[in-house]
Amino acid sequence: MFRRPSLSLALAVFAAFAAAPALGQGIGRGFELERAGRYADAAQAYAQVLRVEPANLPALLGLERALDRLSRVADVLAPARRALAIDSANPAILDILIRTFVAVDEADSAAALVARWSARSPSDESPFREWIVSLEDRGRFDDARAAIALGRRMLGRPSALAIESAELEQRQENWEGAAREWTRALAAEPAQEPSALAQLEDTPADARGKVTDALTGADAPRAARRAGAELLLGWGEAARAWTVFQTTVGPDVPDAPYALHRFAERALGVGTPAARRVRAYALARFAEVLPARVALQARVEAARALLDVGDGTAARAILAPAAADSTAAPAARALAHTVLVYALLEAGQLDSAAAELARLRDDLPLEEHEQLYLGLARARIARGELAAADSLLAGDSSVAAVSLAGWVALYRGDVKGAMDRFREAGPYAGDRAEATERTIMAALLDRIARDTFPELGAALLRLAQGDSVAAAAALQRAAGQLPERGGRLDVLLLAGQAAVGTAAGEKGAADIFAEIVRTGPPAGAAAPAAELAWAQLLVRQNRLADAVSHLEHLILTYPQSAVVPEARRLLDRAKGAVPRS
């Protein structure tokens, strides 16, 4: 953030003063009175100190603060003048006097004092800073602008006082002008980039384009382009942000690693898919510019980020050389291998992943190895390669593998085998989503009085492969083979839930839900679940009155159903009783 020199100096002086007990009592008392809100008494305490020691800076600053609270700023003039007579070059005292002149509308006195101070230090911006800021604080923007112009003339530098000028433009809501001034300021002081960011990130949406144009122009300094890129990132233009940012982190730029890491962190905070993608790019570049001995960890992190955005090929490309680096520490190499296998799985190169896993059997921790094998089995299942998945799981007796084997059995149509394995795996294998999905499926299978049901297995495999439309149709056909109280409505509900996820399937889903709801309480748990799913669909279609009608019917007809709390929440949203977010 933009700093006020006088305030920081005041604090520093006060801190130094606090260590000097001989002077402490009077000032300390004034400070305590200030804290208690007794400003008149505080002013008196500070004035007493100044009578003994007229150039005592902490007392003078305290007096200024207290009198300001009492709206008696003019009373600071006399003691400040006395202090300056004793210590005429003290910048803090000069600042106080300038501030006070501005506050009491003695414009000529302020200008004269600034001129005298500047004459003593012709290249110093300090005399003008306090003057400009004081004028801005009083809302005298035209005077502040004139002071900036005068300062630039006297200093002989058109880019002088750019930060003050940027703040002035911003206060007058000229965001483009503020960005131009920050661009000037950053050319001279690149370290002010965080201040520029903090000031400009509040730019209203309609002015953002001009702000980033000003910061990222071809002639803009590197720090300004970086600031522009980070603003673009925060404002939802991640791809453009990365395009701009890349130009600031060439191989000859000494602070490139730091800048890349900061950009990646900022992208992580933004969190959108596009931001996560540019984060991965930044981390990948970060790994490239680091010395080789410390780059492995960065490569792994970059590869994980790339995997996170579904770019397995790029992840593999960045990790392959690192995994093959025989000079790296064994733990780091194992980590690189693990991520590499995930990258291969993500990229769909299952045979390569299997070969890599077989090769690494002794190099990876057992648990990591098992997880990768399960990942490979899942990838085989997703492709419909059930035999290959079976053989991967055959020798594994872990609950996670047993659970997965249950799904393979189910997809083959072996209902009994699936149920046996699900029971063996128990209710807690895998993460919460996995366990919930398995439990729901076990409850459904329990209603089906068949040992085998290939049509159901094939339909569920389609669903697992993401083909919702075909799965919904197949599930409907499978349901048609079951008696009403023998799982038909439950399988139909699953068909409806699969269909409702696609725009094309919404009409069919509504018909399915209607059929189940018409059956009523004999449908068991499927009826309220179908009515809730139907209401959710109606809310999405903005048919709120119809949704309300269904939700009320559900709540009143099935008061003991587990879906009633969810139905009540949806009812509140449909009625506008709670925010729809």
Add this chain to the structure above:
Amino acid sequence: MRRREFLQRLSGYGAAMLSGPALASLAPYRSRTLASLLIPMDDAQGDHLKAYGVTYRIVQAGLRAEWFLNYRGGAFLLPDGDAIRRDAALAGVTVEPVDETAVTAIRGEIAATNADAVILEKAPKVAVYVPPNAPPWDDAVTMALQYAGIPFEKVWDPDVIGGGLKRYDWLHLHHEDFTGQYSKFFLVFPGALWLADMVRTNGAAARQLGFASVPDLKKAVARAIRGYVEDGGFLFAMCTATETLDLALAAEQVDIAASYADGTPADPDADAKLDWRQALAFQGAHVEPNPQLASFSDIDGHQVNVPGRRQPLGAFTLFNFSAKIDPVPTMLVQNHKQVIPDFYGITSSFVRERLKASDIVLADEANAPWVKYIHGDHGKGTWTFFGGHDPEDPQHQIGDPPTDLSLHPHSPGYRLILNNVLFPAAKKRELKT
């Protein structure tokens, strides 16, 4: 007529399903005088906030309800009936059917303990003071009313200045800054479009109503609100509205607004010139003259936006009043929790030293120099002030997502708001205090 409105309201909820059997069930309700429904308000309740809505709708329909103060967290007794059961079931409100014998036993218990029964006979007509451009879900009371299903109307400066408040029994003020300084938001949100809109809207209203400045307009609005209370209105205010309403009233003849608000600097001797006899709740406060400090005065104990003065949040405790002697404060503190986590607002609390002697403290923080929740009489009406912005969002920031009350159906802080809505429904009677 009222019964018809009630049926219309219910039919609005249920459309087709309610029309047949449920409508028919209301007619014989009056003949089933022996059957009642108890709405427990202790931990057995499924949705404390919506219970107020169910009760409100009963009273609105012209039926009689009773509020059992200090009995099971402030339970309600309603007549039994299918439509009422249906309304409660949809809302997730727990009801317990009770017969005459059980009711007699409850009344005996109430008579023997620090409890009382209050008849609720008239659904108050509710107004919320809110600018026309205010975003939805920005006000705890509006959210509570919408969640509970209690109808309300919005009023703003032209309605208030035009004498429109007399149409309402209950008026709520939220985070309006009656000093006319736009809550000093320009310190934190310079250039924000919504702030520019706020300045534009208020300036236009001042011009339209013939006032020289927004602070002058807000002072006139504050006076009209005080007049509303004098004439028997029930006023409930939260957050900034509490502190700034009294500042505006006390500053009737003094300029306490910074120059950015009215073109002239605040009177440097404002403190000495304030007339606290005009205020409702506070006295002797020091007005914050510095426009660069996000504070109005030393009435607020927490000073959330002033670095160096900001106080941490604790918890506040509801007072336990004698239900039979002090039914009004007892109604206002009915709750299933006695100790409630505190929450910030631009005005979060009220410094004890600034309270008038006649104020009734309803809740405070133990050993702290401030209180949270206060009440008092003025003329024929009453006022109640509750510090803070949103009981379920203790560190609320502008731009935060709105609170979804369906995730907080047992919120004790929101219950206090709804106590206030229902309290004007209570039948007037001679009070000992």
